[in-house]
Amino acid sequence: MxxxxxxxxxxxxxxxxxxxxxxxxxxxxxxxxxxxxxxxxxxxxxxxxxxxxxxxxxxxxxxxxxxxxxxxxxxxxxxxxxxxxxxxxxxxxxxxxxxxxxxxxxxxNNIHFLDSITTPKRIKSPPNFLTQKEVKQLLDSITWDENSDSDFRIITKLRDKLIVTLLYSSGLRVSELINLSVDNVNFEGKQLSIVGKNNSRVILLDESTKQLIQKYLEKRTQKSNYLVVNKSGNPLTPRYVQLMIKKYGNESGIEKKITPHILRHSYATHLFEQGVNIKIIQQLLGHSNLSTTQIYSQDANN
Missing domain, CATH: 1.10.150 (DNA polymerase; domain 1)
Incomplete structure (x- = not known):
């Protein structure tokens, strides 16, 4: 041109x-x-x-x-x-x-008409987050009865609990969650490989999360390499995950607005509260800039 x-x-x-x-x-x-x-x-x-x-x-x-x-x-x-x-x-x-x-x-596109325009200031506010007690309350609201519920309901509830668990315990973005494949899980090493928007990273899985993944995969009938799927075996949409978490948030009785990103915020804030080094948290979250990670420290320090 x-x-x-x-x-x-x-x-x-x-x-x-x-x-x-x-x-x-x-x-x-x-x-x-x-x-x-x-x-x-x-x-x-x-x-x-x-x-x-x-x-x-x-x-x-x-x-x-x-x-x-x-x-x-x-x-x-x-x-x-x-x-x-x-x-x-x-x-x-x-x-x-x-x-x-x-x-x-x-x-x-090598068009420099706006080079003289100053970028306006952004209003930064600390993100909302759930307490550890509220996270447990949210997870406890996702229940099923192994004896009386249908297989479809059990599998759906298992999947939903797995989604909430992974978003919180691994600090995943929704885009990362819905694109996870079964191959991303190293059961023997208890590791989850994540391909993020800025880089790839590895998250350690605790024993209960590993067992939850195994139980869901054993029970589901859909043949798919995606880790979490809908009833047709296709990957979930970000909107579906958002609405699902909102539903359980309402059912849990927690009065805060709960979104997938709030679970990610909560994960980071709780790591700060536990004294984890900020650079390690940056790696776990997949942030390219340390300044992005530092906003979570505001919640932990209040």
Whole structure:
């Protein structure tokens, strides 16, 4: 793709001003950027969010008559941010995310119109977490009767308890959980191999979790290499896992909002409470930056 310096207006050979929107095919370069995210193992949720942000912004640009230089591009970006604030009433953190995503998208395509734009501050708050007592309360709410319940109900409850156990005791992301294969489990070594969005890591399994995995695999009838599956033997969706955990959270009587990520937060916070070194926790969580891990220490210290 031919590059142009749009710091000032550019006149073509016919004496007409060149429109930035005629030079850059945003739909095409968006596809290229999204492909790069997939190749770099970004989670499905992240890719979906980035794609939506880029689509909404480029659609806003296309509704403008013409953009002839970098200064006008910045003007329209700022008007878009103002529109999000005043009309859409979005949060400060969403404004931060839009700015970061749009700048990364443009930079990936060697478009530097927004280099002078300062990224707004993000409002950081410590994540909510469950106490160890509440985690036990949540797990205890997932029950079945081996003598009277149907095989389908027993297998489903076994699977659900395994999901909650793994999300908490291994600090998994939902995307990592639903992509786990049976081959990721080393029963003899009591280890779980995880392929994360930033790196791969190995988590130690306690005896009770290992036995729960074995019991579920022995009882389920679906033939699949995925570790946790639906009744058809297909991998679960992130949305299904979220709704399932919300259901058990309501049934447990815990008044806090419970999500898969809250279980991950709880895992990290409890490790801090036990005095585990922050760099070890960083490795266990699969964080690429230590600063991401440090937010959990705020809960442990309060």
């Amino acid at each position: 031919e590059t142009y310096d749009f710091k000032n207006e550019i006149i073509d050979k016919n004496g007409n001003k060149i429109n930035i929107l005629d030079v850059y095919n945003f739909n095409k370069i968006k596809e290229s950027y999204i492909t790069s995210l997939k190749n770099n193992n970004y989670s499905q949720n992240t890719i979906k969010t980035y794609s939506s942000i880029i689509h909404k912004f480029t659609t806003y640009l296309k509704n403008q008559i013409a953009i002839y230089n970098e200064k006008e591009f910045i003007k329209y970006f700022n008007s878009y941010i103002l529109y999000l604030k005043q009309v859409k009433n979005v949060s400060q953190n969403y404004i931060y995310l839009v700015t970061v995503v749009v700048k990364k998208f443009l930079e990936f």
